[in-house]
Amino acid sequence: MKALLQRVTGASVSVEGEVVGAIGRGLVVLVGVAGGDSDKDIRYLARKIVNLRIFADNEEKFSLSALDIGGELLLVSQFTLLADTRKGRRPSFTGAAPPPRAEVLFQQFVDEVKASGLRVATGRFQQYMQLEIHNDGPVTVMLDSQEKV
Numbered sequence: 001m002k003a004l005l006q007r008v009t010g011a012s013v014s015v016e017g018e019v020v021g022a023i024g025r026g027l028v029v030l031v032g033v034a035g036g037d038s039d040k041d042i043r044y045l046a047r048k049i050v051n052l053r054i055f056a057d058n059e060e061k062f063s064l065s066a067l068d069i070g071g072e073l074l075l076v077s078q079f080t081l082l083a084d085t086r087k088g089r090r091p092s093f094t095g096a097a098p099p100p101r102a103e104v105l106f107q108q109f110v111d112e113v114k115a116s117g118l119r120v121a122t123g124r125f126q127q128y129m130q131l132e133i134h135n136d137g138p139v140t141v142m143l144d145s146q147e148k149v
Contacts, residue, residue, distance in 0.1 A: 032081025
């Protein structure tokens with residue numbers, strides 16, 4: 001499971017011109033579910049994301065997490081994070097979980113993040129979405145559950 005985090009001052013996601021999710025200060029998290037992902041990957045990434053210290057304290061050091069600041073999270077499923085671009089010029093997505101499985105795991109991930117007590121908004125699974133993101137910094141971090149120590 002991969003997650004691309006962007007620290008934001010605000011963000012929204014729309015489907016067919018309708019805003020379906022919006023947040024204030026916090027994180028936009030684009031989530032790619034891989035074929036072999038499990039509950040362990042979900043728990044690892046959810047905990048890592050809400051506890052990752054990427055918000056500045058009074059001394060402008062990355063000392064605070066989304067939990068510390070009461071941040072909001074916008075979670076958006078994005079299978080293209082699993083793109084394999086090693087061969088040719090067209091990405092392959094064979095590493096991504098099939099949509100029915102990915103949807104179940106993504107929803108479990110959403111539920112796990114919500115268990116932190118933070119406000120969570122989402123896009124709509126397998127829909128064409130448009131995101132409006134107001135990057136803060138910008139600060140962007142890639143996490144991969146397969147790279148945990």
